[in-house]
Amino acid sequence: MFYISAASTISHQPTFQNAGFSGMIVPLAAESILISPDYKRFIEAGLLRRMSKILRMSVACSKDCLEQAGVEQPDAIVVGTGLGCLQDTEKFLNHSITIEGLLPPTSFIQSTHNTMAGQISLSIGNHGYNMTHTQNSLSFEHALQDAMLLLTEGENDILAGAADEYIEILTEISCHLNVYPRSPLTSAASFFLLSSKEKSGTLAQIKDVATFGLVNSIPDTILALLAENETNADALDLVLFAGNISNDLTIAGVDPDKSLDYKNLSGIYPTASAFALHYAVDRMQQDKSIRNVLICNALIKSNLGLTLLQAIEA
Secondary structure: OEEEEEEEEEOOOOOOOOOOHHHOOOOOOOOOOOOOOOHHHOOOHHHHOOOOHHHHHHHHHHHHHHHHHOOOOOOEEEEEOOOOOHHHHHHHHHHHHHOOOOOOOHHHHHHOOOHHHHHHHHHHOOOOEEEEEOOHHHHHHHHHHHHHHHHHOOOOEEEEEEEEOOOOHHHHHHHHOOOOOOOOEOOEEEEEEEEOOOOOOOOEEEEEEEEEEOOOOHHHHHHHHHHHOOOOHHHOOEEEEEOOOHHHHHHOOOOHHHEEEOHHHHOEOOOOHHHHHHHHHHHHHHOOOOOEEEEEEOOOOOEEEEEEEEOOOO
């Protein structure tokens, strides 16, 4: 069992440094925009000008997490991202088409998926373990699993999070593929400080994180995970889900009145389950009757990510 000491999210909702946001947000409108904080508080002006949207979000959330927890240096930095630094990737590809001769290297260097973890490390002067996980819609869950393994091995504080960004070509691509998402495509970053021990101000505890590929039966998989953690569907006070799995949750015994499709709040991006985790933690802080929360990430239905949370008082 591991503990969440701090959480920070920048999204299309008023989530950043806004405890209690879960009680005031409403489903996103199609025209929603990213709500950006004053990044100058977290990033030097010279660096800020050279950072893309996803890097700004990641660095600001990371530093906010460390400030909340009163931790100067984490023992490791672990990041999950589905699509990586799209803005810089697009810029690099455009340069390769329009510029003759040698290309400027900056866009290429900043287009790689591990740029976020590296930039966070440089920003805080961290020399510890630094890793990026890219497993499509399960990228954040794999980052959590990596962080939990590190805590099991004796580390004390791990900075773990996820980020993805929207660029306009994603809408064009989705139309060409005849994919018309019901929720808007969005950008966001969510970071958490995970600790091996409970501290003063600890927000919640993670009981388990599991990922499954080519799932045959979602209800059976959910029930098996709950059984492994000596609980059942009746004990769940809140179930956050993504994907067309409402019937699967009902078959597993989940009360429909206790389930919520978090895509309506976060929008769609590969690592939106990180938003769901922060939302769940905030709900637990505001409503002490919520003690057990299950996050079911079936954004891609054949790939299932399950995260089981428990309130500190439970």
